[in-house]
Amino acid sequence: MASDPNGSISSRSPANQFVQPAWRVALWALAYCAVLGVALLGNAVVIWIIVAHKRMRTVTNYFLLNLALCDVSTAAFNTLVNLIYAAHGDWYFGEDYCRYMAIIHPLKPHLSAKATLAVIMAIWSLAVVLAFPLCYFSTIRVLPHRTLCYVAWPRMADDAFMYHIIVTVLVYVVPLVVMGITYSIIGMTLWGGEIPGDTSDNYHGQLRAKRKIVKMMMVVVMTFAFCWLPYHVYFIVTGLNKRLSKWKSIQQVYLAVLWLAMSSTMYNPMIYCCLNSKFRAGFKQVFRWCPFIRMSSYDELELQNRRLRPGHQSSMCTLSRVDTSILSKDKSVCSRGNRSKCKPEPACKES
Known part of the structure; x- marks a missing residue:
């Protein structure tokens, strides 16, 4: 978020009480840099696989392309900046980037699996609308020993908490409920029975392919839910109990939940590679220079038209x-x- 993760925006305390030992900062830096590297490389490969191969340009894969672009932007422009600010409590990046962070951080679109360009545009439009209050009210405050980037809500006690509740419902709870219902219906259709009298190999092959795609997307949804749940819970709990923001270990809790949320940007390429033979063939093609990666002629045929x-x-x-x-x-x-x-x-x- 663009607000101070430690909940301290008061100028009464001139010293920065959130400075950590160098060894602890180094450990967090390694953890966050690992997420950044894996997310950028994995999602770049996913983008190349979809764009460079005509056979991969399907409706479902266009949504995966949109998700990969979101993950790349979040990892590239958000991960390390959040680490630096959360680990040290000092904002080094100016007011313009403070407002940019308010837009890009918590509101990247997720969980789209069943429509086309119009739905993608609607998702981005909703993200911009939800992020606008953060952008509008975000500012910086220069203190004697550090600079803060935070959201100056008109009613600091109530507005921030209500905003987090609305965001949690609209970008986390509602999508998960919708996807849960949708995949339950799809699951009952694909696993509940077969068309009577249709025993052709072509029918069974298509059915197996659809089941594999649904399984893969369900894993993507569950991964997203697991990674972002602690993040939303953190802001709701700290909003209900303001004293937690002054707790000695709250900084470490925030860094942990933030790392888990940011790590969601690196898991999807791994899921595609493990559960989809075409994406697996694309990853093999990219990494075939590795001595332990073997590209077979079957893999080469997977990405052909x-x-x-x-x-x-x-x-x-x-x-x-x-x-x-x-x-x-x-x-x-x-x-x-x-x-x-x-x-x-x-x-x-x-x-």
């Missing part, structure tokens, strides 16, 4: 990993005309 170029998908025979490597050498495929020469194997899986 089509798994097999000639013929229709419904008439292709499905190939095992061994068969695909043979195909890449022979440049031969199975089609309607020579079905008899194909080995009878199950249909190609999409994931």
Whole structure:
């Protein structure tokens, strides 16, 4: 947040009581820098995979692209600045950046999985509207020994707490409730039963692919919920009990919950890589220079515009990993005309 994380905006105390030992600052710096490095690299790879490969330009992946861009901006412009201010209690970045932080920090869009550009624009518009009060009231105060960046609410005792309640409901509780209901309905549809009489390999392959996507998005949602819950609870609890802001260890509590919230920017690329074969193939392609990363011909086919170029998908025979490597050498495929020469194997899986 743009407010003083330690809750101290009074000028009565000239000394900075939030200065920490150098070793503790170094440990926090290592933890935050690890989040920054992993988040920037992982999300940059996700963006490249979606933008550079036509097969990956789907509606779902456009939302993942939007989420990756949000995570990159949050990690790049917010993580270290928050660490420096929270660890030392002194604002070094001027009033303009103080207002910028008020916009970008807690209100980046999350949890979009089911629409297109209009929904993305609506999410960003809501984020801007919710962040406007912070931007408008954010300011700095220069004290004898340090500078504070905080939100000067008209009614300091009530406005800040009410704002945190509204933000928590609109950007955390409501999205989680909506996504919970949505994925419950989707889950009952995909796992509750199958279309009677439809036993085609193509139908079952599409069903398995959809189930994998839903599982991946559910993990993304649960990760977001876990990472941001302590952050919202912190501001609600400290708003209800102002004395906690003067507690000796409150600075360490804030740094911990802030680190967990910021770490949410680095987990999504790991989730995509673990649970989606196309993203996994893209990560292998980027890191194939590593001695322990092996890029197979099956992985190369995953990111191509089509798994097999000639013929229709419904008439292709499905190939095992061994068969695909043979195909890449022979440049031969199975089609309607020579079905008899194909080995009878199950249909190609999409994931």
